[in-house]
Amino acid sequence: TEMRISHQVPTAHHLHKMLEGFKADVEKTTAGAVKVAIHPNDSLFKAAENHPAVARGAVEAALSVNFQWGNTIPEMNITTIPYLIADLDRIKRFPGSEAAKLLEAKLEQKGVKNVGWYYITRQSIFTSGKKPLVTLEDLKGVKIRGLNAISDAGLAAVGAAPTPMAAPEVYNALQSGLLDAGLTDLSAAVSRRFYEVQKFGTVAPYFSVYFHMFVNPAWWGKLPAAQRDAIAAAAKRGEEAMVAITEATAAEAVGQLRDKGMAIHAQSAAETAAWKAAMQRPVIEAFTKAAPDGQKLMELISKL
Amino acid sequence: MSALDRLDRLAAGLARLGRGLAALSCLAAFAVVVAAVAMRYLFGRPLVWADEVSGWLVVSTAMLALAEAQYRGENVAVDLWLERARGRTLTALRLGGAAGVAVCGGVLLHQGWQMVAFSRMVGIKSNTLATVDVWTIQALVPIGGALLLAIALVQSARIVAGRPISADEGVKAARSIE
Amino acid sequence: MTFLALLALLIGFLYLGLPMFAGMMIFSGAVLLFAEGSLGTLGEFVFGKLNTYLLVAIPLFMLMATFMVRGKVVDDLYHAAHVFTRHLPGGLGVATVAACGVFAAVSGSSVATALTIGAVALPQMLRYGYDPRGAYGVVAAGGTLGILIPPSAPMVLFGIASDTSIGALFMAGVFPGLMLAAIFAAWCMWGEWRRERRSGARNRPPRADWGEMAAALRRAFWALTLPPVVLGGIYLGVFTATEAAGIGALWAAAIAVVVYRRFGWRDLWEGAGDAARTTAVLFAIIIGAAMYGFMLAKLGIPDGLVKLVVEWKLSRIEFLLATMALVFVLGLVLESISIILITTPVVMPVLKQLGIDPVWYGVLLTINLELALISPPVGMNLVVIKQIAGVPLYEVERAALPYMVLMGIAILLVVAFPGLALWLPSTMQLGR
Ligand code: NA
Numbered sequence: 044t045e046m047r048i049s050h051q052v053p054t055a056h057h058l059h060k061m062l063e064g065f066k067a068d069v070e071k072t073t074a075g076a077v078k079v080a081i082h083p084n085d086s087l088f089k090a091a092e093n094h095p096a097v098a099r100g101a102v103e104a105a106l107s108v109n110f111q112w113g114n115t116i117p118e119m120n121i122t123t124i125p126y127l128i129a130d131l132d133r134i135k136r137f138p139g140s141e142a143a144k145l146l147e148a149k150l151e152q153k154g155v156k157n158v159g160w161y162y163i164t165r166q167s168i169f170t171s172g173k174k175p176l177v178t179l180e181d182l183k184g185v186k187i188r189g190l191n192a193i194s195d196a197g198l199a200a201v202g203a204a205p206t207p208m209a210a211p212e213v214y215n216a217l218q219s220g221l222l223d224a225g226l227t228d229l230s231a232a233v234s235r236r237f238y239e240v241q242k243f244g245t246v247a248p249y250f251s252v253y254f255h256m257f258v259n260p261a262w263w264g265k266l267p268a269a270q271r272d273a274i275a276a277a278a279k280r281g282e283e284a285m286v287a288i289t290e291a292t293a294a295e296a297v298g299q300l301r302d303k304g305m306a307i308h309a310q311s312a313a314e315t316a317a318w319k320a321a322m323q324r325p326v327i328e329a330f331t332k333a334a335p336d337g338q339k340l341m342e343l344i345s346k347l
Numbered sequence: 348m349s350a351l352d353r354l355d356r357l358a359a360g361l362a363r364l365g366r367g368l369a370a371l372s373c374l375a376a377f378a379v380v381v382a383a384v385a386m387r388y389l390f391g392r393p394l395v396w397a398d399e400v401s402g403w404l405v406v407s408t409a410m411l412a413l414a415e416a417q418y419r420g421e422n423v424a425v426d427l428w429l430e431r432a433r434g435r436t437l438t439a440l441r442l443g444g445a446a447g448v449a450v451c452g453g454v455l456l457h458q459g460w461q462m463v464a465f466s467r468m469v470g471i472k473s474n475t476l477a478t479v480d481v482w483t484i485q486a487l488v489p490i491g492g493a494l495l496l497a498i499a500l501v502q503s504a505r506i507v508a509g510r511p512i513s514a515d516e517g518v519k520a521a522r523s524i525e
Numbered sequence: 526m527t528f529l530a531l532l533a534l535l536i537g538f539l540y541l542g543l544p545m546f547a548g549m550m551i552f553s554g555a556v557l558l559f560a561e562g563s564l565g566t567l568g569e570f571v572f573g574k575l576n577t578y579l580l581v582a583i584p585l586f587m588l589m590a591t592f593m594v595r596g597k598v599v600d601d602l603y604h605a606a607h608v609f610t611r612h613l614p615g616g617l618g619v620a621t622v623a624a625c626g627v628f629a630a631v632s633g634s635s636v637a638t639a640l641t642i643g644a645v646a647l648p649q650m651l652r653y654g655y656d657p658r659g660a661y662g663v664v665a666a667g668g669t670l671g672i673l674i675p676p677s678a679p680m681v682l683f684g685i686a687s688d689t690s691i692g693a694l695f696m697a698g699v700f701p702g703l704m705l706a707a708i709f710a711a712w713c714m715w716g717e718w719r720r721e722r723r724s725g726a727r728n729r730p731p732r733a734d735w736g737e738m739a740a741a742l743r744r745a746f747w748a749l750t751l752p753p754v755v756l757g758g759i760y761l762g763v764f765t766a767t768e769a770a771g772i773g774a775l776w777a778a779a780i781a782v783v784v785y786r787r788f789g790w791r792d793l794w795e796g797a798g799d800a801a802r803t804t805a806v807l808f809a810i811i812i813g814a815a816m817y818g819f820m821l822a823k824l825g826i827p828d829g830l831v832k833l834v835v836e837w838k839l840s841r842i843e844f845l846l847a848t849m850a851l852v853f854v855l856g857l858v859l860e861s862i863s864i865i866l867i868t869t870p871v872v873m874p875v876l877k878q879l880g881i882d883p884v885w886y887g888v889l890l891t892i893n894l895e896l897a898l899i900s901p902p903v904g905m906n907l908v909v910i911k912q913i914a915g916v917p918l919y920e921v922e923r924a925a926l927p928y929m930v931l932m933g934i935a936i937l938l939v940v941a942f943p944g945l946a947l948w949l950p951s952t953m954q955l956g957r
């Protein structure tokens with residue numbers, strides 16, 4: 044049988060590296076009975092189409108960013124709550140946890156079966172062109188490309204102006220000064236070449252991101268048990284492998300950004316405390332207001 | 348007035364309705380983009396929903412205006428053979444064109460309907476406007492498909508009956524401008 | 526080979542003369558049904574293709590063009606261009622290429638460039654007695670500069686897909702873009718000069734004197750403010766390249782209403798209707814071509830093709846030329862986004878292995894994508910010009926043919942002299 048996997052990141056991204064390992068793993072453990080074909084970089088379906096494509100069986104599997112579910116599954120935005128899930132142990136314990144199960148049940152309701160959670164980042168970078176963003180005062184009036192409506196509440200609370208922007212326009216907008224600042228994960232600042240147009244970067248454990256792999260439930264149900272187990276086991280090994288890959292990529296990214304001439308400031312414990320105090324509460328409020336099971340999920344996360 | 352002429356009237360009406368709504372959508376997209384710039388630059392208050400809504404308005408512009416483009420014969424074809432064909436060959440080619448567009452209209456209607464049904468069933472929501480169900484916007488695809496289907500069917504019927512279709516006149520009129 | 530068969534069949538099918546979008550949708554849908562047993566999620570595919578923020582620029586630039594034409598803003602503009610260039614052979618052609626170049630610096634899209642300059646320039650060129658075929662050709666080809674001269678939407682896409690410096694790509698496009706503009710202008714002048722020689726009549730008016738030029742400029746002053754306002758706004762960070770389309774339309778409407786007083790509600794309404802219809806025609810073809818690309822991708826054809834090219838173990842130049850030939854063939858029917866998305870992931874590893882600078886490749890690819898816009902049977906700029914001029918498509922194809930050759934020469938020049946592309950970004954220390 045064939046397992047086609049659609050995802051949105053370029054082949055150079057560390058997620059794709061993990062998936063190549065997953066492909067080799069599955070093909071080896073099933074002795075070639077399951078052929079994995081990876082379609083990277085939106086080449087088959089665009090990011091937003093992955094969900095209907097998998098649910099309706101146009102492709103067997105896909106990966107999405109957790110918070111891409113937006114208002115459809117608001118609970119999936121939990122990792123964008125500032126400074127909530129930055130601890131590596133917590134991140135490692137999340138797959139398979141009660142919290143993950145709660146989200147998987149929600150995904151099931153939307154017609155897809157989740158098989159893996161791939162940790163992509165726990166370090167964010169606030170980039171800027173004119174002045175470094177160190178204190179909360181520095182964020183006042185700054186036009187910054189936010190993440191989504193829920194997490195933007197934190198930026199708005201400290202007087203920044205979260206500005207939506209289509210991804211392909213962000214680079215030009217940072218260059219021209221239309222945006223004063225960018226907010227992205229550390230490795231994306233490298234791959235999207237923000238260092239060409241931004242002088243300063245503040246690295247902070249602000250949000251974290253998982254990519255998650257989901258499959259078509261009917262296809263999954265019809266697989267022979269041995270193949271299903273092999274895929275599940277490979278997905279599990281992928282989750283573990285991803286932790287090391289992501290940590291290494293992040294460490295490398297800081298060095299790369301410095302080499303490219305960006306002035307990198309790693310947020311101090313005191314700064315982190317101040318930013319957290321000002322930004323976390325408003326986002327939690329927005330989150331629990333939007334997500335019916337938000338409160339419950341927060342509690343499950345706190346137990347991790 | 349013959350039945351075919353009445354049908355043509357109906358097609359013309361549908362086309363004009365589609366064009367009107369498409370023109371409104373186009374102007375609305377214009378207004379949203381200008382407002383987004385003004386709010387961000389002049390007032391420092393970016394419109395969070397502007398990108399998403401202007402994208403929707405473009406879908407609306409394209410899907411709703413397609414029918415009138417078909418009615419007027421503006422959908423571009425490789426016309427090398429078409430321009431030289433005469434008599435029965437020409438009729439067959441013209442019928443093939445109209446019927447092909449009807450098939451596309453039907454497919455857009457059917458596939459669009461399935462998309463809407465799925466989005467409704469699982470409850471897909473807009474990312475910037477939490478209250479908007481995405482299927483209400485996606486419905487533009489089957490609606491545009493239905494308009495296109497209706498017009499292409501009328502054109503096919505008229506070609507079979509050997510009656511002129513407005514698309515021919517449209518092409519001629521455009522050509523006479525030179 | 527499956528690919529060549531699928532391509533030949535589609536082209537043959539399109540020659541039956543059914544609307545292009547329908548031909549491509551039906552053909553691709555039939556192949557998908559045959560190979561996969563279903564159309565998959567076609568509804569979402571169509572919706573997703575249309576619901577793309579970057580496409581917003583197309584109806585808005587169209588709106589700007591219709592406002593300028595209906596408000597008669599362009600008449601003075603072309604009067605000025607005529608006054609300045611009337612003593613040159615093909616003078617208005619040169620002016621049009623220049624206008625395309627300026628607009629290309631405003632817009633990241635070639636279709637928008639051809640649409641705007643075409644709607645504005647074509648009637649005016651014909652009015653001043655320019656050879657119609659020459660006029661169609663120069664606007665179709667000049668419009669393609671939109672994606673080579675920065676900003677450029679396809680370059681952004683390629684930069685992200687290939688992990689290449691977007692800034693370097695932009696800078697690398699500048700000289701090839703100017704070179705191509707110069708080649709086009711030279712071709713216009715030579716063509717008109719030849720035509721004059723052949724007909725024996727040299728009825729060019731004499732060079733305008735300073736007074737005449739100054740008067741023409743004064744008359745065209747407000748129309749001339751459009752490019753600096755739009756360009757300035759983008760580069761000063763007031764609005765994005767997409768939003769620039771909306772601001773351009775607003776400025777054009779403002780000039781038409783306030784300065785020319787020749788623009789009413791009726792013009793607004795009908796202009797919007799025209800813009801909407803043209804948008805629908807273009808987007809329908811974009812969807813058809815995208816579906817064909819999707820069908821190829823789903824059958825795994827692009828991967829197979831590029832792997833074939835890889836297996837031949839070519840040298841750098843051979844590989845570049847082979848890839849360019851492949852992109853050219855894909856470009857006969859596909860549009861740029863599909864071509865970038867399906868070829869880039871497979872080509873990149875080979876580029877790395879052969880030590881080919883991806884910036885260099887990106888510029889070659891972009892010129893080739895320009896070529897795709899005017900290559901029959903499916904070329905978006907051909908469609909644009911046909912739409913504006915209301916002439917048979919093959920007339921436009923024939924008019925664009927020499928420009929296809931000129932672009933092919935430009936590709937070879939950039940292959941032979943990589944410095945044309947790479948010098949500017951390297952002096953700016955970009956992408957290192
Ligand atoms: Na451009």
Ligand code: NA
Nearest residue numbers: 857897900903
């Ligand atoms: Na082409």
